Amino acid sequence: MRFAMAIDTKKCVGCSDCVVACQTENNVPIGYCRDWVVEVNDGTYPQLEMEIRSERCNHCTNSPCVRCCPTGASHYDYGGTVLVTAHKCIGCGACIASCPYDARYTHPKGYVDKCTFCVHRVKDGLPPACVAVCPTKCLYFGDTDDPRSELSQVLKKRKFKRLIPEAGTNPNLYFLI
Ligand code: SF4
Ligand code: SF4
Ligand code: SF4
Numbered sequence: 001m002r003f004a005m006a007i008d009t010k011k012c013v014g015c016s017d018c019v020v021a022c023q024t025e026n027n028v029p030i031g032y033c034r035d036w037v038v039e040v041n042d043g044t045y046p047q048l049e050m051e052i053r054s055e056r057c058n059h060c061t062n063s064p065c066v067r068c069c070p071t072g073a074s075h076y077d078y079g080g081t082v083l084v085t086a087h088k089c090i091g092c093g094a095c096i097a098s099c100p101y102d103a104r105y106t107h108p109k110g111y112v113d114k115c116t117f118c119v120h121r122v123k124d125g126l127p128p129a130c131v132a133v134c135p136t137k138c139l140y141f142g143d144t145d146d147p148r149s150e151l152s153q154v155l156k157k158r159k160f161k162r163l164i165p166e167a168g169t170n171p172n173l174y175f176l177i
Contacts, residue, residue, distance in 0.1 A: 002061075002145045003079035003117055004172035005131075006154055007053050011138035014039060014052040018130035018139065022056075025118065025129035032105050034115040035130055051177075054130065054139065057082065057103035057115035058163070058171030065095035065104065073111075078119050079143065080172070086111040100167040117141070144172070 014037050022028060022035050035056035042049045059082045066074045066082060073088035074095050084095075084104075089111035096104045096112060104114040118128035122141075126132070131139040142151030160174040 001079045001143050002172070003059065003081055003122070004142070004144045004151060004174065005056075005117070005128075006140040006151055006158075006160065006174040006176055007055075008136075008138035008140075008158075008176040009051050009053045010176065011136045012037070012052045012054055013136055015135065017133050017135060018054050021129040021133040022115070025121075026116070028113075029108055032107070032113075034113070053175055054134075055101070055103075055163075056130075056173070057099075057117075058101055058169065058173045059115075059117060060169035060171050062168060062170045064098035064100075064169065068094045068098045070094065078123070079117075081117045081119055083116055083119070084112055084114065086113075100164045100169060101171070 016037050019033055019035050023033060026034060028034055035054055038053050038055055040051045059080060063082050066076060071088045071090055073085045075083060077083040091106055091110045104112050107113040121128060128141050131141045140151045140154050142149035144152055146152060155174055158176045160176050162171050162174060
């Protein structure tokens with residue numbers, strides 16, 4: 001099983017409902033976030049293009065954050081997710097420095113936190129909170145090892161890109177383009 005997410009950049013309107021849902025579902029402290037929205041402008045007038053995308057931890061298959069964690073707090077877990085065991089984290093920040101996607105933050109309580117792919121919901125058969133609330137249905141979550149999953153079907157039909165592939169982390173967020 002290999003959990004991943006696809007984000008349809010053609011359908012994301014940048015409303016940030018995914019950000020608010022994540023903060024509510026996961027008790028993210030005010031002023032911090034596990035997901036965020038990026039707007040990228042490209043081209044020259046009058047041929048201008050704008051891409052909007054919802055970003056979060058890539059749950060990388062080859063993640064530097066797991067490799068560099070001195071206590072084993074950052075680890076691979078259910079379905080290949082990358083998680084942090086809060087009570088094992090000493091807040092040294094090595095993982096934050098190693099992540100090419102700037103996906104982690106230090107929680108005011110002293111441990112490092114980030115997107116969990118909402119595994120607590122997924123284990124109950126529910127989609128991640130951000131996926132559940134997206135009004136344009138542009139977020140797809142699923143198992144890329146299962147060729148019948150909706151996510152696998154979408155990735156078969158659509159063109160996609162992954163961010164900073166040159167970092168060699170083998171990220172598991174797919175941006176549909
Ligand atoms: Fe984009 Fe959906 Fe997030 Fe709104 S809720 S910003 S449409 S991903
Ligand atoms: Fe680690 Fe960053 Fe990859 Fe998430 S995106 S698994 S925090 S390296
Ligand atoms: Fe937040 Fe869960 Fe979405 Fe990750 S999967 S960004 S933890 S709501």
